[in-house]
Amino acid sequence: xxxxxxxxxxxxxxxxxxxxxxxxxxxxxxxxxxxxxxxxxxxxxxxxxxxxxxxxxxxxxxxxxxxxxxxxxxxxxxxxxxxxxxxxxxxxxxxxxxxxxxxxxxxxxxxxxxxxxxxxxxxxxxxxxxxxxxxxxxxxxxxxxxxxxxxxxxxxxxxxxxxxxxxxxxxxxxxxxxxxxxxxxxxxxxxxxxxxxxxxxxxxxxxxxxxxxxxxxxxxxxxxxxxxxxxxxxxxxxxxxxxxxxxxxxxxxxxxxxxxxx
Amino acid sequence: xxxxxxxxxxxxxxxxxxxxxxxxxxxxxxxxxxxxxxxxxxxxxxxxxxxxxxxxxxxxxxxxxxxxxxxxxxxxxxxxxxxxxxxxxxxxxxxxxxxxxxxxxxxxxxxxxxxxxxxxxxxxxxxxxxxxxxxxxxxxxxxxxxxxxxxxxxxxxxxxxxxxxxxxxxxxxxxxxxxxxxxxxxxxxxxxxxxxxxxxxxxxxxxxxxxxxxxxxxxxxxxxxxxxxxxxxxxxxxxxxxxxxxxxxxxxxxxx
Numbered sequence: 001x002x003x004x005x006x007x008x009x010x011x012x013x014x015x016x017x018x019x020x021x022x023x024x025x026x027x028x029x030x031x032x033x034x035x036x037x038x039x040x041x042x043x044x045x046x047x048x049x050x051x052x053x054x055x056x057x058x059x060x061x062x063x064x065x066x067x068x069x070x071x072x073x074x075x076x077x078x079x080x081x082x083x084x085x086x087x088x089x090x091x092x093x094x095x096x097x098x099x100x101x102x103x104x105x106x107x108x109x110x111x112x113x114x115x116x117x118x119x120x121x122x123x124x125x126x127x128x129x130x131x132x133x134x135x136x137x138x139x140x141x142x143x144x145x146x147x148x149x150x151x152x153x154x155x156x157x158x159x160x161x162x163x164x165x166x167x168x169x170x171x172x173x174x175x176x177x178x179x180x181x182x183x184x185x186x187x188x189x190x191x192x193x194x195x196x197x198x199x200x201x202x203x204x205x206x207x208x209x210x211x212x213x214x215x216x217x218x219x220x221x222x223x224x225x226x227x228x229x230x231x232x233x234x235x236x237x238x239x240x241x242x243x244x245x246x247x248x249x250x251x252x253x254x255x256x257x258x259x260x261x262x
Numbered sequence: 263x264x265x266x267x268x269x270x271x272x273x274x275x276x277x278x279x280x281x282x283x284x285x286x287x288x289x290x291x292x293x294x295x296x297x298x299x300x301x302x303x304x305x306x307x308x309x310x311x312x313x314x315x316x317x318x319x320x321x322x323x324x325x326x327x328x329x330x331x332x333x334x335x336x337x338x339x340x341x342x343x344x345x346x347x348x349x350x351x352x353x354x355x356x357x358x359x360x361x362x363x364x365x366x367x368x369x370x371x372x373x374x375x376x377x378x379x380x381x382x383x384x385x386x387x388x389x390x391x392x393x394x395x396x397x398x399x400x401x402x403x404x405x406x407x408x409x410x411x412x413x414x415x416x417x418x419x420x421x422x423x424x425x426x427x428x429x430x431x432x433x434x435x436x437x438x439x440x441x442x443x444x445x446x447x448x449x450x451x452x453x454x455x456x457x458x459x460x461x462x463x464x465x466x467x468x469x470x471x472x473x474x475x476x477x478x479x480x481x482x483x484x485x486x487x488x489x490x491x492x493x494x495x496x497x498x499x500x501x502x503x504x505x506x507x508x509x510x511x512x513x514x515x516x517x518x
Contacts, residue, residue, distance in 0.1 A: 038436035050308030129518040177296025191307035
């Protein structure tokens with residue numbers, strides 16, 4: 001139990017620091033803190049230009065959806081970074097239990113994703129002059145954390161695919177693009193074709209964004225509990241699926257000697 | 263003549279390399295399509311008099327800019343990683359002339375982006391685009407590509423002192439999308455943003471392309487776009503001389 005906890009917490013933190021050693025403030029600030037603000041502004045103005053929805057709508061949608069950048073890329077880097085540093089085989093050959101090994105690497109990613117989304121939401125609100133009810137701040141923080149958790153579940157699937165796909169940066173961008181369109185971040189779900197809004201129910205962010213919008217409109221945490229439950233469930237399903245996929249691709253990687261293929 | 267041949271051959275080489283790069287050749291083409299699709303849905307659901315054709319042209323030029331901004335900033339940096347920067351610097355040709363085909367190649371991929379976005383709009387959203395002045399449209403596209411290559415070149419030589427040059431290239435994607443008049447008319451933006459937009463060639467390129475397609479007067483905008491592109495190249499020449507001299511003096515040319 002202690003070993004598993006050590007692998008989960010210490011291993012996860014060490015891995016995050018090792019794979020993101022190059023993420024200096026010179027890189028972190030433009031990509032994680034300033035870029036989402038421009039994404040928020042871009043869509044807020046596109047919305048104005050098109051005569052659709054309010055600043056608050058685009059602020060919440062894009063601030064939350066941007067958490068996908070740290071969550072998807074960091075989880076893909078969990079495999080790609082280790083491969084680049086020639087440490088992937090050493091990790092996968094170790095007898096360490098896989099659940100704390102993989103999920104421990106997710107914890108710093110979730111916290112970082114939540115920080116990026118929370119920062120974007122707060123600073124974006126100041127720039128666009130959006131005010132949230134005082135009572136909604138703490139529930140909104142919880143929604144942000146749940147959204148990051150849910151997307152990190154999808155990130156685990158992305159990490160597993162990185163065992164088989166070399167270009168994980170391209171793959172991460174593609175998933176980011178799908179989330180941009182499908183989750184209701186910028187287009188109300190009822191304005192999407194039926195099959196798209198149905199598919200959106202199974203994606204991270206869809207329920208969290210809706211919950212955040214309801215909270216900002218004055219709903220209580222209890223009012224959005226079902227949406228948050230759905231968001232956690234979506235993230236958990238992706239997380240379990242991602243874990244199983246990782247195990248399967250690990251076996252395939254050993255069988256075909258393709259773990260270090262880069 | 264020799265110079266034109268040199269640029270043409272180098273451009274072809276760079277273009278082939280870009281098209282075989284999963285990130286530049288596939289990722290940079292796919293990525294703006296997601297934004298274009300989102301914009302199409304937003305404009306379709308909105309109640310603005312601005313039409314989907316307006317959005318289609320704007321999204322198409324957004325794609326053109328993406329292919330340049332993301333990768334041009336690190337064009338010089340890439341040569342450094344490959345270990346070819348020193349060879350290029352000591353080549354008998356002016357260094358800017360050596361680097362220009364690289365950003366020109368990236369800007370040329372923008373034409374593919376433009377066509378892909380317009381076709382995507384046509385077949386997925388039924389946006390029927392009729393070009394009012396086909397010749398002027400083609401001219402506006404070529405001028406825009408050239409000016410984008412000039413701006414990309416300026417990025418490439420300006421960012422070389424930054425180890426994370428690629429970040430700065432990425433960083434300029436959203437702001438130019440926002441203030442270049444692609445999907446948001448400049449009139450909607452604060453007045454202090456307008457002068458910044460006017461010194462950006464993408465603003466004029468967008469205006470020229472839209473004018474040619476929808477029946478405006480694109481020539482003036484195309485000329486301003488071309489003029490700005492030439493100015494970027496001139497500034498890039500000056501910057502490259504300073505940067506290269508400093509790098510030689512300090513022995514930092516191969517800094518990674």
